[in-house]
Amino acid sequence: xxxxxxxxxxxxxxxxEDDNLFPFxxxxxxxxxxxxxIYYSGPYWDDQEIEAIFYSVLKGKWLSAGEDVxxxxxxxxxxxxxxxxxxxxSGSSANLVLIAALKKxxxxxxxxxxxxSCVGFPTTINPILQNNLKPVFxxxxxxxxxxxxxxxxxxxxxxxxxxFSSPVLGNAYDYQRxxxxxxxxxxxxxxxxxxxxxxxxxxxxxxxxxxxxxxxxYPAHHITTIEGGxxxxxxxxxxxLARSFAWWGRACHCVGKQNLLAxxxxxxxxxxxxxxxxxxxxxxxxxxxxxxxxxxxxxQGAVGVVQLTKFDEVHEMRRNNKERLDSIFQxxxxxxxxxxxxxxxxxxxxxxxxxxxxxxxxxxxxxxxENKIQTRNYFAGNILMHPAYxxxxxxKQYPVANEVMDRVFFVGCSPTITNxxxxxxxxxVDKFISISRKSN
Ligand SMILES: Cc1ncc(COP(=O)(O)O)c(C=O)c1O
Numbered sequence: 001x002x003x004x005x006x007x008x009x010x011x012x013x014x015x016x017e018d019d020n021l022f023p024f025x026x027x028x029x030x031x032x033x034x035x036x037x038i039y040y041s042g043p044y045w046d047d048q049e050i051e052a053i054f055y056s057v058l059k060g061k062w063l064s065a066g067e068d069v070x071x072x073x074x075x076x077x078x079x080x081x082x083x084x085x086x087x088x089x090s091g092s093s094a095n096l097v098l099i100a101a102l103k104k105x106x107x108x109x110x111x112x113x114x115x116x117s118c119v120g121f122p123t124t125i126n127p128i129l130q131n132n133l134k135p136v137f138x139x140x141x142x143x144x145x146x147x148x149x150x151x152x153x154x155x156x157x158x159x160x161x162x163x164f165s166s167p168v169l170g171n172a173y174d175y176q177r178x179x180x181x182x183x184x185x186x187x188x189x190x191x192x193x194x195x196x197x198x199x200x201x202x203x204x205x206x207x208x209x210x211x212x213x214x215x216x217x218y219p220a221h222h223i224t225t226i227e228g229g230x231x232x233x234x235x236x237x238x239x240x241l242a243r244s245f246a247w248w249g250r251a252c253h254c255v256g257k258q259n260l261l262a263x264x265x266x267x268x269x270x271x272x273x274x275x276x277x278x279x280x281x282x283x284x285x286x287x288x289x290x291x292x293x294x295x296x297x298x299x300q301g302a303v304g305v306v307q308l309t310k311f312d313e314v315h316e317m318r319r320n321n322k323e324r325l326d327s328i329f330q331x332x333x334x335x336x337x338x339x340x341x342x343x344x345x346x347x348x349x350x351x352x353x354x355x356x357x358x359x360x361x362x363x364x365x366x367x368x369x370e371n372k373i374q375t376r377n378y379f380a381g382n383i384l385m386h387p388a389y390x391x392x393x394x395x396k397q398y399p400v401a402n403e404v405m406d407r408v409f410f411v412g413c414s415p416t417i418t419n420x421x422x423x424x425x426x427x428x429v430d431k432f433i434s435i436s437r438k439s440n
Contacts, residue, residue, distance in 0.1 A: 007051050042220070070255045073255070081207070082232040084240075101238050115136050120380065172200065377408075
């Protein structure tokens with residue numbers, strides 16, 4: 001019997017033994033509204049991912065990043081139009097090595113400025129600080145709840161080197177305007193694409209417009225490798241630098257089977273690499289960057305390869321779920337929904353909901369949570385209000401971000417949210433409406 005068959009039989013038998021195995025595996029169980037919570041997202045997995053993990057572990061000679069990771073890097077690049085990608089252990093790590101690589105590649109100096117939104121995820125901002133660069137913050141635009149491009153333009157100064165774009169919940173804003181600004185000011189566009197995998201502007205992926213980009217494979221995201229992230233670019237040197245930073249700072253770029261080449265991909269593995277040292281040194285242990293160890297394990301690569309085959313389905317399901325949830329939530333008086341711009345095709349990370357005031361948000365969030373429907377804040381809201389960032393800038397300078405904190409939240413639209421779950425959400429929303437009517 002083949003190993004693959006043995007593994008799938010094992011999984012089948014294990015499931016017969018214990019009905020509670022693999023609780024997140026998509027659509028395997030009927031939704032029970034009295035028992036089950038509706039998570040805002042989760043891994044959209046079936047047996048294929050589990051089989052890939054078993055196979056990778058049973059057959060792996062090295063177990064850490066190797067052939068499966070390399071296969072995933074190549075397939076991911078092909079799917080999303082990149083020449084090169086390097087997988088790391090999280091989206092946050094991807095941002096960290098991405099900024100480190102770009103700083104070195106472009107020769108940015110300590111204190112040079114990168115423009116970011118003050119509403120978003122912390123690890124878009126942290127790598128700027130961790131690489132001794134300066135984040136310059138921009139407030140939010142109330143219409144599309146993404147950064148304000150007029151303000152962004154005004155904040156560009158002589159030390160600005162790049163903008164780090166991170167469309168919140170994957171929702172593409174006026175990208176053409178951003179590109180025009182950056183082109184005229186001769187600054188780079190970097191994409192934190194962790195929430196936006198598959199989102200498009202004018203028919204092209206958002207990342208097609210950026211010099212380099214990052215992605216996250218945390219379970220909440222479009223595809224998941226348990227934990228994981230990717231740095232991608234069409235410039236090989238940027239990805240090689242990112243790989244070096246993620247792999248202890250070493251110079252060697254051999255990946256997967258290339259490690260078996262006697263002379264490596266550089267063709268001169270044993271050479272006089274160190275100036276002033278007259279002996280040969282193995283390129284594998286030549287260190288050219290002050291690096292980290294942010295490598296993934298090989299099984300994460302194996303899962304990534306399977307997940308990629310589901311991406312198109314995930315994209316459609318996220319869009320369909322967003323549409324259905326919008327049609328339900330729009331019944332709530334005073335609640336505003338967000339639509340994509342006509343030039344955009346958004347791969348929604350969640351469904352943003354704008355309440356009429358603080359009390360409205362508080363009561364709706366409380367009601368949904370009490371009914372086991374998970375909600376999430378509009379990420380950090382104004383990040384500058386948070387204890388870690390309070391010294392960095394004055395949050396009061398960003399009034400719309402403060403308003404977002406008060407009035408905006410989101411619910412999930414992941415493909416793990418089934419039609420039965422959405423029917424239940426509809427019931428809960430309708431009850432909320434009738435209770436609100438009675439109390440008014
Ligand atoms: C925009 C954005 N950037 C970066 C990250 C960090 O990704 P990870 O959780 O994989 O470290 C996230 C988080 O999920 C995110 O939403």
